Amino acid sequence: MEPLTDNQPLYNSRAINTYIKLIQKKYSYTNVNDLLSAAKMQPYQVEDEGHWFTQEQVDLFYEQARKLTGDKDIAREAGRYAASPDAIGAMRKYALSFIGPTKAYELIGKYAPNFTKSSIYESKRIGHNKVEISVIPEMGVSEKLYQCENRIGYFEAIATIFNYRLPKIEHPECMFKGGSACRYIVSWQESRSVFWRKVRAYSALLLGALCLYTLYSGATLSIILPLSVLIILLLTLHVGNLEKQEINAAMINLGDSADRLVEQINVNYNNALLINEMGLIISKHTDIDSVLTSVAKLLEKRLDYDRCMILLSNEDKTRLIFHTGFGYTDEQLLTLRVINFHLDKPESRGVFPVSFREKRPFLINNIEEIREDLSPRSFEFAKKMGAKSFICCPIIYEEESLGILAVDNIRTKRLLVQTDINLLMGIAPQIGISIHNAMLTEGRERQFRSILQVLAASIDARDPLTAGHSAKVTEYAIGICKELNLPKDYVEMIRVASLLHDYGKIGIKDDILKKNGPLTIEEHDEIKTHVKKTTKILDQVSFEGIYQEVPKIVESHHEKIDGSGYPMGLKGEEIPLGAKIIAVADFFEAITAKRHYREPMPLDTAFGLLMEGCDMHFDRKIVEAFLRYYKKTTSKNLQTTHRTK
Numbered sequence: 113m114e115p116l117t118d119n120q121p122l123y124n125s126r127a128i129n130t131y132i133k134l135i136q137k138k139y140s141y142t143n144v145n146d147l148l149s150a151a152k153m154q155p156y157q158v159e160d161e162g163h164w165f166t167q168e169q170v171d172l173f174y175e176q177a178r179k180l181t182g183d184k185d186i187a188r189e190a191g192r193y194a195a196s197p198d199a200i201g202a203m204r205k206y207a208l209s210f211i212g213p214t215k216a217y218e219l220i221g222k223y224a225p226n227f228t229k230s231s232i233y234e235s236k237r238i239g240h241n242k243v244e245i246s247v248i249p250e251m252g253v254s255e256k257l258y259q260c261e262n263r264i265g266y267f268e269a270i271a272t273i274f275n276y277r278l279p280k281i282e283h284p285e286c287m288f289k290g291g292s293a294c295r296y297i298v299s300w301q302e303s304r305s306v307f308w309r310k311v312r313a314y315s316a317l318l319l320g321a322l323c324l325y326t327l328y329s330g331a332t333l334s335i336i337l338p339l340s341v342l343i344i345l346l347l348t349l350h351v352g353n354l355e356k357q358e359i360n361a362a363m364i365n366l367g368d369s370a371d372r373l374v375e376q377i378n379v380n381y382n383n384a385l386l387i388n389e390m391g392l393i394i395s396k397h398t399d400i401d402s403v404l405t406s407v408a409k410l411l412e413k414r415l416d417y418d419r420c421m422i423l424l425s426n427e428d429k430t431r432l433i434f435h436t437g438f439g440y441t442d443e444q445l446l447t448l449r450v451i452n453f454h455l456d457k458p459e460s461r462g463v464f465p466v467s468f469r470e471k472r473p474f475l476i477n478n479i480e481e482i483r484e485d486l487s488p489r490s491f492e493f494a495k496k497m498g499a500k501s502f503i504c505c506p507i508i509y510e511e512e513s514l515g516i517l518a519v520d521n522i523r524t525k526r527l528l529v530q531t532d533i534n535l536l537m538g539i540a541p542q543i544g545i546s547i548h549n550a551m552l553t554e555g556r557e558r559q560f561r562s563i564l565q566v567l568a569a570s571i572d573a574r575d576p577l578t579a580g581h582s583a584k585v586t587e588y589a590i591g592i593c594k595e596l597n598l599p600k601d602y603v604e605m606i607r608v609a610s611l612l613h614d615y616g617k618i619g620i621k622d623d624i625l626k627k628n629g630p631l632t633i634e635e636h637d638e639i640k641t642h643v644k645k646t647t648k649i650l651d652q653v654s655f656e657g658i659y660q661e662v663p664k665i666v667e668s669h670h671e672k673i674d675g676s677g678y679p680m681g682l683k684g685e686e687i688p689l690g691a692k693i694i695a696v697a698d699f700f701e702a703i704t705a706k707r708h709y710r711e712p713m714p715l716d717t718a719f720g721l722l723m724e725g726c727d728m729h730f731d732r733k734i735v736e737a738f739l740r741y742y743k744k745t746t747s748k749n750l751q752t753t754h755r756t757k
Contacts (some may be wrong), residue, residue: 117252121164122230125530127262128158128165131177131186134193139181145481150176156475160529166253167230188256192272213279215269216244217298220270230255236588242299249287257288264296268569271300312347330668352542386414400424400550404436407543412438415535416526417519421448422507423464424515430456432464432516444497451493462490463504468513473505473533498522505536509544517543561607568611571618574625581701586610588697590601591741592734605658606690609665613694616645643670665690669698672729692731696722696738699730 135142148155151173152326157163165173176533178186224233230253234246247263251253264281271279279300285291381648393406404422411420419439423432432453438450453464460466463474463486476482479494486494502520506513517540521528568582589610593603617625620642631639644664650663668691671677673684700722703713713721719739726732 115607119166119168120229122167122228123165123170124161124227125158125163125165126161127190127227128153128170130194131173131190132158134175134186135181138189139183142180147173147176147180154475155740156477156528156533158531159527160531163530164229170259171256174256178258178583184332185261187262188265188268191262191267192269194266194269213273213300214243214271217245217267220245230259238297239299241301242297245296245298247294247296249293255287260286260288260294263294267296267298279299280734312344315345315347324472332642386410386539389414390539392545393546400547401435403543403550404545406435407546408438411519411539415519416524418521418523420519421519422515422517422543423453424507425455425468425513430454434469434619435515440497447493447496451587459486461485464516464518467504467506468516471506471508471511471513473503473532473537474530475501475503477501477528477534488700501528503528503532503536505533505540507540507547509541509545509548513546514547557604564608564611567615572613574618574622581705582611582614584701584705585613585694585697588701588738588741589693591745592693592697594735594739595741596733598607601658602690605661606665606693608659609662609669609690610660610694610697612646612650613669613698614642614646615665615666616647619645621700638672641679643667661688661690664688665694667691669694671695672726673731677729692734694733696730699725700738 132144132147136144145155147449148158151169152174153165153169153173157165164723174187176185183189214237218237220235221233224231230250232248232250233250236244238244245267247260248708254348256546264283267281268278271277277300279298280299282299283294285293287294389410390407392757393403393410396406404424408420408422411417417439421437421440424435425432426484432455434448434451436447437445442682453462454460455465455468457465463476463482467474479491479499483491499520500522502518504516507515507517507594517536519528519532519536565583568586571582586607589606590603593606598606620639624631624638627635647663647667651668653662655662665688667679668682668687671680671682671687671691672695673687673692675683676683700718703721704718706712720729722738
């Protein structure tokens with residue numbers, strides 16, 4: 113194991129917290145924020161029981177505390193103060209879990225690592241109510257004399273926690289006076305209940321002897337015996353009351369410790385579920401909006417924050433843009449959706465841009481404390497949001513900032529601490545992975561769609577008169593899908609099938625495809641072969657997942673409900689749903705567009721032909737869905753045209 117160094121985290125924040133509580137109680141005039149600032153500490157770090165400080169930080173803290181208070185014994189006093197109910201210190205909880213001081217002292221080596229990593233603690237019982245404690249410094253750590261004094265205060269605190277008198281502490285060897293370690297001999301007097309138990313025992317022996325003497329001398333026991341019984345009874349009651357008080361005090365503190373332990377277990381379990389569910393989001397969702405919506409819902413369910421927002425940078429990384437969140441009012445959400453945080457202004461002092469650029473988290477427990485560091489615009493935004501304290505963490509993937517995760521509490525008023533930062537900084541990379549994966553997927557989908565558009569356009573390019581046919585059929589088919597509330601994945605598959613539904617026409621001769629007049633039977637049969645040609649081409653494409661249905665749907669888009677279609681003469685339910693959808697879209701586009709051999713049909717005529725074909729050529733529900741879609745689209749277009757005039 114490598115030796116420790118002074119710049120490593122060695123001392124738990126609970127020790128510093130005890131100092132601060134003592135200072136606030138005894139030296140209320142002291143500015144704690146100045147004290148912490150001098151020690152390079154943050155208030156939220158001190159409040160976080162899971163945070164650790166370096167030797168340099170605690171040295172700076174002690175020197176500043178001694179300077180501000182003028183108390184040369186403050187280290188020992190802070191150690192003793194750990195026993196105070198006001199301190200509600202971890203030392204108090206640990207000690208009371210052993211019921212009595214003997215066990216607490218004997219096991220000090222076991223629980224000392226929860227407070228310090230700078231030294232090894234060893235303890236052994238050397239007599240009745242007496243233990244020897246040795247503190248051996250770890251290699252590479254440079255402790256100071258005040259820490260020895262602080263330890264003595266803690267050892268004194270352990271006995272007083274149990275309402276014992278201040279113990280006697282001898283210090284025969286000290287590492288700061290030439291010793292290789294610090295050795296302490298701690299001895300203490302019994303508790304009041306133990307003292308009175310001895311009084312009761314001696315009284316019983318004395319009264320018993322008195323009764324025997326009385327009988328031996330021939331005197332009567334009529335007065336002595338009842339008096340003896342009464343004295344023993346009163347002493348027993350007194351001892352019982354003292355024992356009950358001591359046990360009750362210990363049990364109250366044990367209960368508090370147990371509650372805190374159960375609470376921490378629940379937090380740990382909840383966080384484990386959070387990470388597991390975050391992994392499911394990464395594997396399940398493929399688009400950014402779905403990822404972020406699911407992440408926000410998960411954070412709301414699993415984390416103890418009133419509000420949360422997720423902002424992502426735009427493509428050229430000049431702005432941070434709000435995407436999703438929870439806990440905000442409708443008015444606040446409206447503000448978030450229209451505001452942008454500038455990333456392209458180096459002078460910008462807003463916390464979000466700085467966190468994004470510097471890739472580090474910020475915890476602000478009082479917005480007023482950083483008012484001078486913020487631009488007026490940033491401060492006004494914070495006020496409008498009602499923010500008082502908050503945490504923002506950069507969302508990073510492979511050293512690149514993607515956005516910001518910010519949380520705050522405005523109702524519960526729970527103090528935000530370092531543990532919250534640690535938790536969120538653990539979650540943020542997972543969100544970054546999700547966003548990156550979604551970006552890759554969306555990029556591949558854009559590329560895939562562009563290829564499809566090019567393929568569809570290559571067919572349309574052969575005849576300018578029919579240019580745009582595949583795109584229009586796709587538009588209609590997607591409109592039908594949405595009216596039928598079909599799943600998003602299925603709609604995307606229909607998009608692909610619609611764009612490629614006529615691709616086989618690339619194998620049809622121009623003199624037939626562009627003929628200016630009616631087709632002969634032979635020419636019509638030749639046109640029909642485009643379906644099989646399309647299927648043959650698409651069968652060579654490695655479609656995956658739901659896209660595997662594309663060739664089958666394309667092959668069936670000229671089938672009819674009554675079986676009179678081609679190429680296989682499928683009927684009713686034999687025809688795939690997607691093929692029925694494309695059939696309606698393809699038919700309507702074809703009869704309402706100009707062709708070489710005819711003019712476009714009026715809309716009323718086209719709608720009439722669609723309705724006449726219901727239950728024979730077309731699925732009635734699909735035709736009705738198309739008519740609803742077309743009516744809505746026409747209405748929206750008219751409204752848009754009216755607004756632009």
